[in-house]
Amino acid sequence: MPAVHVADLTKRYRVPVRESGLRASLASLVRRRYRDVVAVDRISFDVAAGEMVGFLGPNGAGKTTTLKILSGLLHPDGGTAEVLGHTPSQRSREFLGRITLVMGNRNQLAWDLPAMDSFNLHRSIYRLDTAAFQGTRDELIDLLDLGGLVDKPVRNLSLGERMKMELASALLHRPSVLFLDEPTIGLDVTAQRKLREFVADYNRRQGATVLLTSHYMADVVALCRRVIVIHHGRLLYDGGLTGLSERFASHKTITITLATPAESLHRYGTVIAQEPLKATFEVARTETSALASRLLGDFEVLDLTIEDPPIEEVIERVFAHPAEEPEPEPEPV
């Protein structure tokens, strides 16, 4: 049984529509107009227990809405969502005790008190056995290097320290499923790396399932082999990170290092970077091997590498060209 099962999940928001001006304002007193916005549009996917999946999409794509549905904060308008065999919208005590949702811009720790006070409260909220709780708490403090910080009021911590503290707090009940919504937002690169390492370690130790959204591709590349891409609420891609390039990047890059300087490289294709002994070509995916052969035949090549474009570039391209969205499957009749 998958840890997360989503089938044809749909969520619509009804938003009021009102034009500007006095007339429209008066008219809205009599008759309010609304329009439906489809935030999540019949998406389906499964996540196996222990898997870490990156959930990608531009702002407003429906990522957070999906995570909120999966954590029981929103009721779907259609389709099925199951987490650990539970229907999230029923918000059963057992379900809530086995998941966590960490949102990078939300706080759950008491602002003016040391985090240790909030940690201890967590024990009573989740009805944890004292010895087990203390063991987990001390382990998290150790792993996240929070030893000198747990006795300082939360308001005196840096953003990175606070985020680590929030993460520790969210994991005190040892959840089996982690929904991480932009957990590294606003953090410096060192803090981002530490947080990523910790999440990877938690996944290994606990066998926890992780569904992660992040605008930092480094988070996704470091943690997730599989990504799910959604745009305008629709699922565009579900598969490996490498497959994402194959699916959406129409080109590759070939970088050659030459023994002697060469001229007129432009006749071989689009040169996107050039130094005296080094050049990088952008080439259509289907013509990669042909160009590589020609370069190897015509020049004394010391080194040649063929690469997919950077993942950030692929993602940008996916979002910039919604026309590449796959056609929706026909409804069964």
Added chain:
Amino acid sequence: MTDMVRFYLGWGRLAILEQLQYRVANYFYMIGMIAEPVIYLVVWRTVAEARGGVVGGFAADELAAYYVVWTLVRNMNIVLTPHAWEDRIRSGELAVDLLRPVHPLHRDLAYFAGWKVVAILMWLPIAAVLTWVFRPALDPTVTQIALFAVALWGGFLIRFFALWTLGLITFWTTRVQALFEMYFTAELLLSGRLVPLSLMPDWVQTVAGLLPFKWAFQFPIETLIGRLGTGEILRGIGMQALWTVIGLGATAVVWRRSLRRFTAVGG
């Protein structure tokens, strides 16, 4: 059961720690709050003295007792304001609450109950000063003190459930300021906060007896200042229990609808 006791003690402890952090702000707030009953007291004592020492059945020192106890009851009556819900929804605090395997009502109830411990401790020196200045006629028996303690918490529960439920209207519309103000005005007039209800016309007293406000405010005061017999006090505690149950029931019904609304439209 033990788990819930532990939960309440945990949140209560957190509230005490947090409110002790804000002790200076709490004190200033409390001192500001004292101005209100002191003004009422000075006005009504002046009226009483002008009428030969008694007004509405209250002698000057009985009025002093009323308003000194008023200050404690008012502090005990502080609960989550209905205005807080808008910020709670917008800031995402509600979402954090809903992710926890405990009803948010328990969190608030435990937190505000814990806060009362700090409020009572801070009130004691203020009460001493007020007693020294106004010489109230206050000589309660042990039984009255015990029943007052019950009535004090009864008043807290009535007001807690009433305002928690009122605040839930925010789930449907944020333009509820006027409604909240209407509620607070009715409460001010019919609870005994502005004046003891015996100073009001008979029909107002009858109406006040049928509404929850009086049982949350004037009733606890009267249990301590000796204006009620034991039978009346027990009947009053019964009324408090009735209003608490009504409040709890209303809260349960409205909360279910609010939650359905929240999970349908989001925060």
